[in-house]
Amino acid sequence: MSDWSKVRLHVVTGKGGTGKSTVASALALALAHRGANVLLCEVEGRQGIARMFDVDPLPYEERRLTTGLPDDDGGRGVVHALHIDAESALLEYLSMYYRLGRAGKALDRFGVIEFATTIAPGVRDVLLSGKVYEAVERNSRNKGAIQYDAIVLDAPPTGRITQFLNVGGEVGGLAKVGPIKTQSDTMMKLFQSPRTAVHLVTLLEEMPVQETIDGIADLKRAKLPVGGIVVNMVRPRDLSAENLAAARAGTLDREKVESEVKAAGIEVTPVLIDGLLHEAAQHAERRALEDEQREVVRDLGVPTYELPRMAGGVDLGALYEFAGLLREQGMA
Known part of the structure; x- marks a missing residue:
């Protein structure tokens, strides 16, 4: 159990195959209560949110997705969704900060945008995380944009999450001074603050648990805030x-x-x-192996939550059920 009420940015990561997209979606539904606006966004280009909620592929545009889990009095918040890609994020950045509207689109036609996001290592991650930062810290440059109570990011896997969020280190090799360096420093203040929590999703298996342990160590070395651990796909306890x-x-x-x-x-x-x-x-x-790994996770001293394995697969109804379980366990 922990208190995440002060967190605005919930970053959800995990080893591939652990169900981090499922957990991110359920967490967004759980947070969208009491009239709250929640943004669920993704950065890996897989259109996982669209598949999870059975909607058309998402553009680079914030769209109303669904309502959140109802409160005791029946009230709900709203979940919005955003698919972030680096090229669109760069065009938006150029438009907002350098007023390169049509000129930016011309650069895109000439392939300059793709060149800029591939020639320098780390630039793509900086652009993606920069859009996440903008969604948290809305200002007058983005006129008419929705103010969100919480952002949930379906983030890159555990092995890449520290590099993805460590924009200060990535930009440090590109710019020592100037507006880009200043903005990256501002982003790091958010990512390293108590307003951010990096939650890790794992299974009760040796490899995902070990990757979770390594991920927590990497996050701590980078001074990034470790949130909770969500143990996913837990088998039922039908036998004594x-x-x-x-x-x-x-x-x-x-x-x-x-x-x-x-x-x-x-x-x-x-x-x-x-x-x-x-x-x-x-x-x-299998249960004995799971119990061993559960003890390993418990010894990490991190708030832990569990979601059951769904024999019939995960649909929208299951996501709402998971959202209720996360709220009951104190994650939202």
């Missing part, structure tokens, strides 16, 4: 500790299993019972 131990040891009461299968109206065969006992043993072994 006694039955799990018996399943692992291969000592489950075969006759009892047969009688219960028969009571369920299913024809009992030796092959069926053998298969059930084998599945039980595998499930028990």
